[in-house]
Amino acid sequence: MTQETLTLRIEPEETEVATHPGDGVLEVLSETGILMTTPCGHQAMCGKCRILVTEGVSDPSDAERQILSEEELNEGVRLACQTHVIGDAVVTVPSESRAAEMRVLVGGARRDAPFDPAIVKKSVTWTEQSLSGALSQFDHLSRLLDIRADLTAGLSVLTRLPALFADAEGKELTAVIRNKQLISVEEGNSEFDCFGIACDIGTTTIVGTLLDLKSGNAVSTASAVNGQTHYGHDVISRIHYVLENPDGLQVLQSALMNTVNDIIGQLLSPSKVDPQDVYELTVVGNATMTHIFMGVDPRSLGFLPYIPVMNHAVEADAASLGLKVNPIAEVHVLPGIAGYVGADTVGALLAAGMDNPGDGIQMLADVGTNCEIVLHYEGRLMACSTPAGPAFEGARIQHGMYAGPGAIEKVRLDVNGDCECKVIGRVEPRGICGSGLVDIGAELLRAGLMDETGRLLAPDEVDTGLSPLLRGRIREDEAGIHFVLAENSSGEAIVLTQRDIRELQLAKAAIRSGVEALLDAVDLKPADLTEFYLAGGFGSYLDSRQAIRLGMIPEIAEDRIHFIGNAAVVGARLALVSTDMRRRAEKLARSAEHLQIAETAEFQMRFADAMLFDL
């Protein structure tokens, strides 16, 4: 006996799927990837899984009749959990009935976040009211929008309503709502033109991601060197610039905004997204960067006790900051923990799920120009920071570059063969990114081309058994010894210099000594850690064994080390698609303790030790 095959058309997806008589609509939707909100567990109690369907389905159940009004039933409103297919049917699934979980990719791991962005766009067809029971125009709009929460509106949108509603009978309008506040009404149906940008403002590198706020999907990513690097490579030099120049803050803020606006342009142009359709930005960064971004003088971060003006999340309007997006867009800057453990760390902690860490002992190290380290132990979150320098972002490294096309991200030395490099993108090598730097450092050690003090050996100092190819890569000029990783087709060499290695040593020492100091503070050993998250813009292929070999991190079982990439910007993305994540960020930032470790004499000793390599 063959079963009759029916067609279920799903709107607004315009998808058609094959079904059989008696199939549950909820199950069919689930199989096609449409997850419904079903807090009651399909018991027809919550009434959340509403769909619209008029033909080809079973009659309403008693449970449905109790939850849905006569009017709703007449309009074809049904509960998906109670409805079965009996013929060809067309089902419309309203967005409010859809499960709002989304998964965000963080490195190899994933974390769930409820999809509840601050910005919601919803279209309606405007109809005039009759005399009896007439509401205010605004309340009438709220009713048409069918938003149960009490909507409010500020003057900027209220003043525009009368002209919008004149002659609007039968026309579509789209409401833009932020946190229960109507912030704009647009003509026509622009419901799906709703975007946001998540931004990580690093001292050296700025990264932005454009997100579709209707789906939560990432549209594009772009990065650029912070325009402030002209005024100094680290936060202290930026703060000095502010101290020494009367208009220093404005100059630095404007340099930063130019870079952010460049990134916005890079994000929008290829995907043809209109700047007017960007309604919100979330920003992470270290405290000096977020202060300058908002035009707040960062000088208190330059002196003991290194305190920020504010640590809490701040909202500001994009227009007043000079950002080239919709003027009603708002910027949400995530909270920070301390002067040198900023919103970028909070973003990384969110991305790693350390807002809800469970029973284990977790540590996260976010490596940028500064390195921030956070330990979760027995319900406490303890944070410290150490100055790593910009080596892993490519700065102050002769051929350093950000992890983009042309960057050498992986290096292997074969003592019997040659040097092999993996380059990002199908392009010629242009430089070395963070993961490449870790690799080449570890490989030079392993191959015996560098001693424990970090000195590159001269060709005549190395093992005589070394392959001639490798030996040939060791060159010497007036600046000293350097190692040639690759040459491009024009014959230009990508090299690692002795000076580069000194930068690498500073960076790895900062991380290693911070990690150890924080563990020591609560009498733990690296082996006690159940998870170690290493975050930063190194590139995609950071090898944890190489990081251990280099001495960047202490010896931790490999399966406990998770390289989670630029987790700060992932945190900004989470905060962009989920106001729940913003609340978690605020709570996490408030509860974390800050340990002023880097100021102690003990730390200086530890740091000096960590400069050396283990052979």
Added chain:
Amino acid sequence: MTQETLTLRIEPEETEVATHPGDGVLEVLSETGILMTTPCGHQAMCGKCRILVTEGVSDPSDAERQILSEEELNEGVRLACQTHVIGDAVVTVPSESRAAEMRVLVGGARRDAPFDPAIVKKSVTWTEQSLSGALSQFDHLSRLLDIRADLTAGLSVLTRLPALFADAEGKELTAVIRNKQLISVEEGNSEFDCFGIACDIGTTTIVGTLLDLKSGNAVSTASAVNGQTHYGHDVISRIHYVLENPDGLQVLQSALMNTVNDIIGQLLSPSKVDPQDVYELTVVGNATMTHIFMGVDPRSLGFLPYIPVMNHAVEADAASLGLKVNPIAEVHVLPGIAGYVGADTVGALLAAGMDNPGDGIQMLADVGTNCEIVLHYEGRLMACSTPAGPAFEGARIQHGMYAGPGAIEKVRLDVNGDCECKVIGRVEPRGICGSGLVDIGAELLRAGLMDETGRLLAPDEVDTGLSPLLRGRIREDEAGIHFVLAENSSGEAIVLTQRDIRELQLAKAAIRSGVEALLDAVDLKPADLTEFYLAGGFGSYLDSRQAIRLGMIPEIAEDRIHFIGNAAVVGARLALVSTDMRRRAEKLARSAEHLQIAETAEFQMRFADAMLFDL
């Protein structure tokens, strides 16, 4: 045996009172009029009645030791309910320990409102932090302010903090906080320079009251004719002006702001209050006025179904509206009920306590250029409005004027004697205000000088027994008959003309027919009313018997009639000193039903009947 007399000095009042050993501090304070917050009923459980005292009092009780920290006890923090006088003592009572009830005078009646203004100013002495456990500057300020709620701050104040905190060690700073948000920090201690303005924007008259937001006391009151009257006497003509002129809305808004700014000047100058010390305004008015005030096009109020753009409370910043107060000041416009039952009615309802009306059947009529009537019956609030015209505010009456100095507010005619007028202030008569108009109308009827149609009788038509003095006041010229109420020292006569009486008839008919229609709608009679509140800017001495005689209101037992004056502005005052009152206003406005009574044919008939007088 004589008891030893001790002295208790109370700070910051600088008051000294005599006490005896063993007297409870809480009781002494209460007797001197200082009421403390004691939600636990003196059980030493809530810890709310904190005072500062170091000498001359009993040792801390066990209960105190449980609630207060060692540090607090060392600083002299005590609970007033547990502390007894044993010697001469100096007690400081912080404002947060004081009971926050205030009484607001409404006509003869009073209503209680919790004193919780949206604006709070608090001074602190700034101290730098040490290295360990340093907070952000903002969190440090919050801690110094000892505000338990999580304070937030926007960019406009955050950007100013670094300069304020530089070299501030040991100096006083004053925080300005609105709804848990820090909106400004001022140098020095300006805690007591904190004012607000409550404003009733009538079609004809605008009234403002300056309030001290530290004490809740009224400082001064001022009124002026709405600068828009140049563009028409009623709301319909203002709406037409907006419709017919491209810049009509801007012209009317600017005329209104000029008047409001004049009133602000009148309020501030005599009391030497700095405009910078005005941090908040509350505004009531009919919907057309509040729309124009906020720059929202009121045209939808000019046509059926007469709907406003918005009914809910709106907040706007004073600077963008062009108000001459502190630029950070905010304007809170109270919510309205319907297009012709606006925020002024909601204010009057608050003032009359109809947000919590109890079991009885109450009615409130607020008489301005429009008359709004609200009935409370069995938990329902029903509202309607009728067009009364501006007669009671003095407009369109030949010698009409607002109830200010020189206004005749009371009139008595003695058929055997003469006409006696009571004039506001010790000045010569300049005109007739609303209550005087009601009086002279009622008296002309009683004395037989006017017939039931409102026609003034000629000298030869009146009773021959009338005193020659009164008869002599009936004059006739080319415009018709008029009655001379008074003459000033320059020989100028204050008269009531036949045309004035037609205006009075329209006004009284509007009120009477509205009251009756609303009662009829729920099958009630005037005698069923337990309270009848009559509100409006008539003047201080409106006589309810005269209002009944005139037929303005139906016959209601006198002790149930309460003349509550300009209750709309009292509502604005309540909302200024109490955010709780704002919540009540919003709830009340949302729950009230609006009856579109004035549009029915039945109402037109009723109105025509009500034009006549009862003899």
